[in-house]
Amino acid sequence: MPNRLTVSASSTQRTFTWYALYALVIMLLSRTVVGWVGAYYEQILIFIGINITLAVSLNLVLGFAGQFSIGHAGFMALGGYSSAALSYFVLNPALMSLPLDGMLHAVLENVALAIVLFAGGIAAAIAGLLVGIPTLRLRGDYLAIATLGMGEIIRVVILNTNFVGGARGFTDIPRWTGFTWVYLIAGACVLVVRNLIASTSGRALTALREDEDAAAAMGINTTRHKVMAFVLGAFFAGMAGGLLAHYMQYLHTNSFTFLRSIEIVVFVVLGGGGSITGSIIAAAVLTVLPEALRVAQSWRMVSYSLLLVIMMLTRPQGLMGGREFHWSWILPRRKQA
Amino acid sequence: MTTPPEIVLELTDICLSFGGLKAIKNVSLTVGKRELVGLIGPNGAGKTTLFNMTTGVYCPDQGTIALSGQTISGLPPHEINRRGIARTFQNIRLWGNMTVLDNVRAALHKTARAGLWQIIAASHHHARDEDRLREYAREQLAYFDLIRFENDLAKNLPYGEQRRLEIARALATNPTVLMLDEPVAGMNTGEKVHLMELIKRLQADRRLSILLIEHDMKVVMGICERVAVLDYGEKIAEGPPEAIQKDPRVIEAYLGAPQTTAATN
Numbered sequence: 001m002p003n004r005l006t007v008s009a010s011s012t013q014r015t016f017t018w019y020a021l022y023a024l025v026i027m028l029l030s031r032t033v034v035g036w037v038g039a040y041y042e043q044i045l046i047f048i049g050i051n052i053t054l055a056v057s058l059n060l061v062l063g064f065a066g067q068f069s070i071g072h073a074g075f076m077a078l079g080g081y082s083s084a085a086l087s088y089f090v091l092n093p094a095l096m097s098l099p100l101d102g103m104l105h106a107v108l109e110n111v112a113l114a115i116v117l118f119a120g121g122i123a124a125a126i127a128g129l130l131v132g133i134p135t136l137r138l139r140g141d142y143l144a145i146a147t148l149g150m151g152e153i154i155r156v157v158i159l160n161t162n163f164v165g166g167a168r169g170f171t172d173i174p175r176w177t178g179f180t181w182v183y184l185i186a187g188a189c190v191l192v193v194r195n196l197i198a199s200t201s202g203r204a205l206t207a208l209r210e211d212e213d214a215a216a217a218m219g220i221n222t223t224r225h226k227v228m229a230f231v232l233g234a235f236f237a238g239m240a241g242g243l244l245a246h247y248m249q250y251l252h253t254n255s256f257t258f259l260r261s262i263e264i265v266v267f268v269v270l271g272g273g274g275s276i277t278g279s280i281i282a283a284a285v286l287t288v289l290p291e292a293l294r295v296a297q298s299w300r301m302v303s304y305s306l307l308l309v310i311m312m313l314t315r316p317q318g319l320m321g322g323r324e325f326h327w328s329w330i331l332p333r334r335k336q337a
Numbered sequence: 338m339t340t341p342p343e344i345v346l347e348l349t350d351i352c353l354s355f356g357g358l359k360a361i362k363n364v365s366l367t368v369g370k371r372e373l374v375g376l377i378g379p380n381g382a383g384k385t386t387l388f389n390m391t392t393g394v395y396c397p398d399q400g401t402i403a404l405s406g407q408t409i410s411g412l413p414p415h416e417i418n419r420r421g422i423a424r425t426f427q428n429i430r431l432w433g434n435m436t437v438l439d440n441v442r443a444a445l446h447k448t449a450r451a452g453l454w455q456i457i458a459a460s461h462h463h464a465r466d467e468d469r470l471r472e473y474a475r476e477q478l479a480y481f482d483l484i485r486f487e488n489d490l491a492k493n494l495p496y497g498e499q500r501r502l503e504i505a506r507a508l509a510t511n512p513t514v515l516m517l518d519e520p521v522a523g524m525n526t527g528e529k530v531h532l533m534e535l536i537k538r539l540q541a542d543r544r545l546s547i548l549l550i551e552h553d554m555k556v557v558m559g560i561c562e563r564v565a566v567l568d569y570g571e572k573i574a575e576g577p578p579e580a581i582q583k584d585p586r587v588i589e590a591y592l593g594a595p596q597t598t599a600a601t602n
């Protein structure tokens with residue numbers, strides 16, 4: 001027993017140690033490789049990071065909890081616009097008015113970014129809560145249509161909100177983010193989802209995906225768990241929106257149509273619902289693919305779609321088929337004594 | 338005769354209609370403390386519907402359902418389970434793509450003590466809680482002779498083992514009343530005897546009240562202390578097994594209409 005206790009007690013430390021190590025690697029990369037590859041490849045890397053966050057957070061809702069939500073772009077838009085509004089109207093003017101030297105300015109800029117990203121996530125999470133409570137009683141296709149409608153409503157409302165640019169788009173958002181922040185958030189998203197699904201709440205979510213009535217009959221509050229997954233998913237989608245806003249310096253509602261939501265669904269389905277590593281790989285591959293296919297010129301999107309069809313036909317359960325990547329797949333197994 | 342046991346589950350004058358179909362008509366039924374009650378009746382008599390009402394899937398149109406004196410009709414299924422009623426399903430409803438161990442661990446969900454933040458930060462409190470749940474779940478699996486399957490997906494288990502796992506899962510929610518919907522359906526005679534012995538042993542070990550649906554009269558007669566008979570949504574008889582077997586209304590319900598004579602499965 002004492003042995004087990006010491007093992008368990010270190011798990012928080014282990015979690016944070018891993019994350020700190022990861023953060024260190026990311027910062028190192030951003031100082032070296034990312035600088036060398038040039039702006040074009042850096043942008044692709046950043047989009048990959050944002051898409052990983054979106055895919056993994058949707059996987060929690062779609063792959064693990066089995067709730068067919070196709071409104072992720074709506075949450076992303078809400079997070080993006082609210083964080084941009086906060087930085088554009090409040091924090092950036094405040095930051096500019098302070099007579100600061102370079103170092104302190106940079107530090108405060110990062111603090112401000114953390115605040116606006118969090119605020120964007122919270123805005124999306126609140127929307128997720130308000131939308132989730134009534135709609136998550138619906139099942140299957142009905143839920144899909146309700147979330148699709150919700151995403152479109154958010155988009156149209158933003159389109160008609162003049163102070164965030166309306167149909168002209170939101171311009172001059174401060175450029176506060178880059179490679180490091182994008183991957184810090186993506187890593188946090190992966191960590192949170194991984195810890196959640198490996199826990200008793202994760203099993204409850206999977207149980208309700210597998211058979212909702214049986215889950216309820218075994219004492220699992222299905223509505224509460226669905227809403228929890230939905231809100232957490234929305235939170236990270238909102239953060240991803242905030243990252244996009246403060247990298248691109250420009251937002252337009254056209255980037256958040258339901259086609260964007262579908263794209264995220266494709267990441268999850270193609271990677272294999274219920275596999276975090278699957279989502280990561282699919283998000284990366286499908287972000288790179290359209291770029292790599294530029295050689296096909298006007299056949300680019302046709303070949304992209306064709307590749308999707310082929311992948312789905314040959315591996316309908318997704319790349320990872322619900323399993324996670326494990327080091328034992330590539331490293332030789334230790335011989336058992 | 339001994340004094341009747343204290344009543345745990347009490348259904349009073351229950352009615353339920355599906356549109357025009359009166360599925361349950363003024364049924365009253367009690368299950369005493371540590372009693373094993375059989376519920377029999379021909380196909381479509383309303384047995385499963387009665388289970389569904391008791392576990393909160395449907396709310397009765399009329400009448401009340403009480404558990405240990407507290408009304409539970411109208412509560413949602415998860416709440417009723419938390420109050421102490423667990424069930425199995427006529428057509429097995431395991432969580433197929435989860436492992437055998439996780440089927441039991443997920444059913445232990447309400448006993449988990451770690452909060453969301455502790456889970457996300459992978460706190461040691463949560464890790465200890467996980468250890469406790471795993472240990473407890475493995476004990477349950479050992480009791481049901483399922484431990485060697487613990488890492489298999491539930492959907493890959495043989496049929497008889499799936500039935501046992503469903504009972505193990507229901508028991509993991511720590512019920513006072515266990516409701517089994519045709520637990521031995523589709524089994525051969527040897528398996529039936531084996532599972533019925535297990536149920537009997539369970540009842541003694543876990544101080545359970547059990548309500549058991551079964552088509553096969555012989556099976557019920559063997560282990561139940563009391564049997565209630567449902568036909569076309571009405572309770573037509575109730576009493577000790579020997580009396581039920583001789584009851585002319587029961588014989589008519591089972592043998593009267595030619596299409597219900599095949600009342601074996």
Ligand SMILES: Nc1ncnc2c1ncn2[C@@H]1O[C@H](COP(=O)(O)OP(=O)(O)OP(=O)(O)O)[C@@H](O)[C@H]1O
Binds near residue numbers: 378383384385387552
């Ligand atoms: N959700 C429902 N909607 C409409 N009718 C239903 C519903 N559930 C059950 N019924 C009907 O209610 C009646 C009772 O069905 P029930 O499943 O309770 O019978 P049963 O006694 O369990 O039969 P079996 O022995 O075949 O399992 C049947 O006529 C059935 O068709």
Ligand SMILES: [Mg+2]
Binds near residue numbers: 384
């Ligand atoms: Mg039935």
